[in-house]
Amino acid sequence: MNLDEIIRERRSIRTYLPKRVSEELIYKILDYGHSAPSAGNIQPWEFIVIRDEGKKRRIVDTTFIGNNEISGKPQEWMFSAPVFIVVCGNRDKVKKRYGETSLESLIYLDTSACVENMLLGAVYLGLASCYVSGFKKEELSEVLHLPEYYEPIAILPIGYTGEVCFKRPKIDIQNIIHFETFSKKKISE
Ligand SMILES: Cc1cc2nc3c(=O)[nH]c(=O)nc-3n(C[C@H](O)[C@H](O)[C@H](O)COP(=O)(O)O)c2cc1C
Incomplete structure (x- = not known):
């Protein structure tokens, strides 16, 4: 697969086959993440790899569908x-x-670049994943024994899939491109 195909084929996948994913492939995905750009090259990400079923259960229990943590x-x-990778951000770093003010945006900008590399890398390796951020941060931090200055940013379930997933609708690109200044004009006008 070339990069064009990888980008176009990536989907958020939510069903996986019960097939083991090798350590080698997991390591490659982590390395793709670690190759991402970061402000000042500080690389504030760290990864936790989870295979243990009991631990996976506890992690899923910290998640929620939609945007209501409570209900x-x-x-x-x-x-x-079969595998979860939790991407954490080192807030202290x-x-x-960059100081307290920049912290609140940079921690997400850096780790999201890292996550996208991992999502695309998974597709390249014949695997599937999904960016999951719907979880209770404090509960997940507790399950993972995160030191207080680490923040869990994303859970990436990783596995093989048999799912045929159609491309989800995207806004017409012509409606979101502007030249020189922001204008409502479409690319073709
Ligand atoms: C920051 C972020 C958080 C997300 N959190 C979740 C989530 O908690 N659960 C989930 O099923 N999908 C989650 N997604 C996946 C989106 O639902 C998905 O990317 C979107 O519907 C577009 O589909 P596609 O990725 O197949 O193009 C998240 C995506 C992003 C970028």
Whole structure:
């Protein structure tokens, strides 16, 4: 697969086959993440790899569907993935370099670049994943024994899939491109 195909083929996948994913492939995905750009090259990400079924259960229990932490039911679909990778941000690293104000945006900007590399890398390796951020941060931090200055940013369930997933509708690109200044004119006008 070339990059064009990888970008176009990537989907958020929510059903996985019960097939083991090798350590080698997981390591490659982590390395793709670690190759991402970051402000000042501070690389504030760290990864936790989870295969243990009991631990996966506890992680899924911290998640919720939709945007209501209280009433949203756990994202049970995740459980079918044989591996979870949790991407964490080191808030202390960002704060020391860029201060408290920048921290709140940079921690997400850096780790999201890292996550996207991992999502695309998974597709390249014949695997599937999904960016999951619907979880209770404090509960997940507790399950993972995160030190207080680390923030869980994303859970990436990783696995093989048999799902045929159509491309989800995207806004017509012509409606979101502007030249020189922001205008409502479409690319073709
Ligand atoms: C920051 C972020 C958080 C997301 N959180 C979740 C989530 O908690 N659960 C989930 O099923 N999908 C989640 N998604 C996946 C989106 O629903 C998905 O990217 C979107 O519907 C577009 O589909 P596609 O990725 O197949 O193009 C998240 C995506 C992003 C970028």
